[in-house]
Amino acid sequence: MTSPDRAAALADAPAQSVESKPFELVCPAGSLPALKAAVDHGADCVYLGLRDATNARNFAGLNFDEAAIANGIRYAHDKGAKVFMALNTYPQASNPELWRSALDKAADLGVDAVILADPGLMQYAVQKHPKLRLHLSVQGSATNYDAINFYREQFGIVRAVLPRVLSLEQVQRVIERTPVEIEVFGFGSLCVMVEGRCALSSYVTGESPNTHGVCSPPKAVRWVETPQGRESRLNGVLIDRYAPGENAGYPTLCKGRFDVGDDENYYAIEEPTSLNTLELLPQLMKMGVRALKVEGRQRSPAYVAQVTKVLREAIDHSIANPHRYAAKPAWMASLDQVAEGQQHTLGAYHRPWK
Template structure:
């Protein structure tokens, strides 16, 4: 299976390739990219140089142009697709239907991947994107079990790519109405469900509090770790239960499921984390390259190698097991 690794900077791209990534994904330093954070991403010159660096070492580069164009400003997104193609990108990762149509018409030789932001989670939706726009691969949202992924692969010829490590979203990807309500920012347009500009921490008489957009998400005892306030990992009261109703504030680690995902027909394994450091990227890529090679040999999966890099130093298989369904 192809190992698809994050690169938020040129240094991270080089680190990922040198650590054993088959493929790296990255984005331009503008709003066409759903991780458009200060200090991250690539200029046009850096993107071309990064693609050359990867190709010289046998790796591929995918360019994420995965936000939804603003009305009247679509030329910015059109230029991003053209510039990615001109730089030699192996594929572009798109979510917007209009942008997919534009890319298919104007750049017929460019390979198109469907972003997780499109939230295509069934064969009918996936096959529509393939038939209408020639999409070759879909990044599946993190709301499916291994069995559901296998069922999808039986009904489509489109390659499937799934997340195996990093941040965990348990909502329809990019469409979290809770987050949009709390912050006034769309994850599809602004690229993050819990923007740091809307996060606040405070010491109160009741304990340490973490808020998002003014809403209390976590309250912990003094001196205890305070999780980052992400809505789907917040504390709620439902009936007579109070706690993490959807998912605990931990990271996804599906290392032990790699053989099952391989058997389910998954083509590529994706690591989340374009906002992470090159040191983080190096460690995670090396660990997963070893795991992929172990799966190919039929060896047991290594476990626990990346625990200290996870949120709260704890991990989950999340929706793959669907313990919260």
């Protein structure tokens, strides 16, 4: 079967014994309790990863072994939800077999789709597991329809997750020019870079999310109390300094405060804030977005439960009342409680200068 034929067949076929929906809520599962919290509170799909460098949230204490994945798949499928496995880092020349073995495990365990970034791993999947549904990860950095259509033609990709740097107008143009399902981020921490192309962390720690699955690896993170205030450091490099009572964010280079000029100190690259698309739900559905993704596999089951519950209610309300939909203040307040910096933004979706 050629890749285009494979893509068409997969797109027409239902997920493994799980009914597809016209607009899916895709939620993070960094652990089995988080997976159950997402499914119990209304997620249509959950995404997870193995406990190694094959996924972009490779933090100690997170992720799944094979037994936990099998348990999670049973739990999700029993309740009508799908399970995606993220194998979304790039195989390294020293040990590409780790990624191939992970893909074999995904197929053997019966996941509903794998989320891939590397073309070589996609080709391996096509050759070894032709019936496995393939999604293009946000780490694949496909920001235009030509790139997405290339992945479909070559590897049979049936869904693509867009990087969080596109405006709504740009998302619309992509959807109009590709048959591939489009998934966008709807809530969670932002990334100022085009995902898959960021190596900032490696300049300070030697490890980046694209190669080791970690942005600012925990082993390099330190918070230090000093006479000038609490300091956050990454591998010894000062990222930020906080006043008494001020929330101390996780130290990443893109979200640090820096001395700019002679007397200015501010978030020169990106502020710590969360994307929140509650007010855009009817617009996203109307333009043909296939799925809304929540960021946060590194977050707690309580976070997953709270965000999933709010978004499930909001999505259902938008489907039932598309012309009378309005984001409820209680929804916004609930999501702001778990937002980064307890504040939200529409990010690149809303660009007032366009």
